[in-house]
Amino acid sequence: MSIITKKITKLENIALNPAKAVAESCKETGKEAVGCFPIYTPEEIVYAGGFLPVGMWGGKKEFKESEAYLQGFCCSIIKTNVELGIRGAYNHLKAVIIPALCDTLKCIVENWKIAVPQVPSVAIVYPQNRWAAGSQEYLIAEYKRVRSELEKITGVLITETAIEQAYELYEEYRAVMREFTEVAAKYPQTIDAKKRHLIIKAGYYMDKAVYKEDVKCIIEELKKMPEEKAKGVKVVATGLIGEPIEVLDIFVENGITVVADDLAQESRQFRTVGRPEGTIWEKMAGRILDQRGCTFLAEQKKSRGDMLINMVKNTGAEAVVVMMMKFCDPEEFDYPVYKAQLEKEGIPILYLEVDQQMESFEQLRTRIQSFAEML
Amino acid sequence: MFLGIDIGSSSSKVAIVDENKNVVAAKVVNMGTGTNGADVAMQAALDEAGITLEDVKYIVATGYGRLKFDKADVQITEISCHAKGVQTLVPDADTIIDIGGQDAKVIRLAGGQVENFIMNEKCAAGTGRFLEVMSRVLNTDLKDLSALADQSTKALAISSVCTVFAESEVISSLAAGEALADVARGANFAIAKRVAGMCKRVGTGKKIVMTGGVALNDNMVRSMAAELGQEVTAVPHCQVVGAIGAAIFAHEKYHK
The missing domain is CATH 3.40.50.11900 (Rossmann fold)
Incomplete structure (x- = not known):
């Protein structure tokens, strides 16, 4: 099996088996995981605390317990998160961070405390008037509150230096991903629609320091190949x-x-x-x-x-x-x-x-x- | 000879065209995907054309059962096939409303080609299934629903878009003494409203035609026209338009 096939298969398997992948990442890194709800959470703060930020993008689960908290018309991603939370699938998480970015999320920020009391939650409210002068100040205060709440829950001090280091790592990860999407577009046969999605998704269940290297490797291997035509x-x-x-x-x-x-x-x-x-x-x-x-x-x-x-x-x-x-x-x-x-x-x-x-x-x-x- | 088969949710339709793309046979069997309706309809069409399967040079399957029909050379979606059929039967049509057993589609054409389309969601509202449920509640044959609706003297609104809720709404109306004819007309308008909403999303052109089994219901076609405020006509042989389109595709694919 070629290097690129190996790397793609590895990331595909991770994306298709998130629970197993998170358990393995925790074992390999010695870190405990913190859940990050969609759409945006300050993962750098989590990472700086020595935790593994894990994406919580729902999944295919039948709704039973979550029906008590969310109606049929609510977003199935969030409903799945609540369902899995109640069933105990997230009991290993040190905490979850929930941004109040839509109506469903706003309500779950509150309901989570009752529905899944065994997994502590930290809410974050993003500024909507982003063009207003006070937005930056407000958002920084929110980030600092998230840090302080995470410190309280985990008992770990999260220093600014550690956050700076985490931010640098995340900026590198983000740059790698931007390059990946550009390069992948030139190889539509090797990186088809499904592979592209799974490769990107795998990053939410891995340590970014490890993941970005895997993606870099895929990019380098792709670049060695002649560009492909879309079928x-x-x-x-x-x-x-x-x-x-x-x-x-x-x-x-x-x-x-x-x-x-x-x-x-x-x-x-x-x-x-x-x-x-x-x-x-x-x-x-x-x-x-x-x-x-x-x-x-x-x-x-x-x-x-x-x-x-x-x-x-x-x-x-x-x-x-x-x-x-x-x-x-x-x-x-x-x-x-x-x-x-x-x-x-x-x-x-x-x-x-x-x-x-x-x-x-x-x-x-x-x-x-x-x-x-x-x- | 070239054969097109449209295996839908509630019926199977087969059309056969000759070398000059003339329709030589067209059959509808009221058994859909998952039954032997496809084979029955195909045999009936072959008999009508006076040929055997060996005389057929190319077969195109369409409809929900298209992927399960192993005699087909190729599968093409019913959206493309309805467009092809309408292009042949009503060349100046630019908008197709196709209401079948389990879904409704609005297809926009430009130069005979599909320019855009919209399908209803996974729901019986606005489909033939809705009329089937209504005809059962009204204790009327589906084919008699149109004549019954024609006798209506007042507009009765069915506000529920959900077929299940609409059924209980209709039962309540009947219990309140509303006339069967008014309920039948109300059911047609309920579908027309739902499909008109779809037309808004995709836009309508100058010449709107209806295909699919629901277009057999004249009162429904008129309700659709009233709701859209535009003339709407049913394509001749409305149930087999998709099969005719598939047969023409078969002809074109063979000669490509």
């Missing part, structure tokens, strides 16, 4: 996450390649470059204040449509695929705005409504195949 349609994906995984299988079957993304679980985590100047707190706050095109962070003028149009133009993509998680209202509210902009530019849109509990994919198969036939 079918090249698309830009937007939305929350590129799952359920079966959807990506259908993409691959129909020759649909993701050449760039605006997914919350993928590029939104690393596309914004940190500010070079300022204190560590200002740099961390800057990453949120400077983030553009994300529905969870309000903008005075929505930039997502223009951003998607540019992504399509820059990558030579032929269409945009919307992965709409039921019933994510922030994402739903953005849709009519960027849809109109994309239509004006003549960019076709494939709208896929998904949730993590889906069992039947025939309707989606028809949509995806029809879209591929249409293009």
Whole structure:
């Protein structure tokens, strides 16, 4: 097996088996894990405390216990997290950090304390008026409060020096991921839609110091190979996450390649470059204040449509695929705005409504195949 | 000869075209995917055309059962096949409303090609299944629902978009003494409203046509037109449009 195949297979297995992967990462590093809810959490603070930040992006679980806290129309990612929390799947976590970035998350910040009392939680509320002068000061105060609460829960002192070191590591990880998405687009056969997603996802269950080296290795190995031609349609994906995984299988079957993304679980985590100047707190706050095109962070003028149009133009993509998680209202509210902009530019849109509990994919198969036939 | 088979959720449709793309046979069997409806419909169409399977040079399968039909040379989605069928039967149509047993689709055409489309979500609201449920509640044959609705004298709104809730809403209306005809018309309008919402998302053109089994319901077609404020016509042989499209694709694929 070649080096690149080995590395890709390793990361695919990790992404497909998060619980096992986290247990192994904890064992290898001697660290304990702290859960990080979507969409944004200050992972650097967690890492600086000597803990392993672990992404909590739901999964395919039948809802039973969580029904007591969340209605049928709530986001299935958060509902799965609550379900797993109540069932005890997160009992090994030292804590979870929950950002109040949407209505469901806002409520879970409170309900978690009752539903999953055995796993301590730390809430973080991001500023929405990011253009207001006080936003940076406020966000820094929130970060410092998160640090202090984590210190109280874990009994570990988290120094600014350690946070600076963690931030440097994370900036390097983010740069590696930006390069990966650019390079992967040139190798649509080796890095198909499913592999691309799994490689990126694996990073949420590993120590970033280890993970970034694996991704660097994949990039280097790819660069040694001649560039590949896409077999079918090249698309830009937007939305929350590129799952359920079966959807990506259908993409691959129909020759649909993701050449760039605006997914919350993928590029939104690393596309914004940190500010070079300022204190560590200002740099961390800057990453949120400077983030553009994300529905969870309000903008005075929505930039997502223009951003998607540019992504399509820059990558030579032929269409945009919307992965709409039921019933994510922030994402739903953005849709009519960027849809109109994309239509004006003549960019076709494939709208896929998904949730993590889906069992039947025939309707989606028809949509995806029809879209591929249409293009 | 070239054969197209459209295996839907509640019926199987087969069309056969000759070298000149003329339809020589078209059959509908009210048994859908998972049954032997596909084979029955195919045999009936072959008999009608007076040929055997050996005379068929190419087969295209479409519909939900397309991937399970092992006699097909290739599978193409019903969206592309309906567009192809309509392009042949009504060349100037630019918008297709296809309401089948388990889903509804609105397809926009440009130059005969699919330009955009929208499908309903995994839900019976706005589909033929909704009418099936309504006809059962009204103790009427599905094919008689249109004539019953024509007798309506007042507009009765069915506000629930969910088929299950709508069923209990209709039962309540009947218990309150509402006329069967008014309920039947209300059911058609409920679908029309739901599908009109889909039309808004994808936009409608100048010439709207309806395909699929629900287009057999004349009152439904008129309800659709009233809801959209535009003329809507049912494509002739509305149930087999997808199969005809598939047969034409078979012809084109063979000669490519």
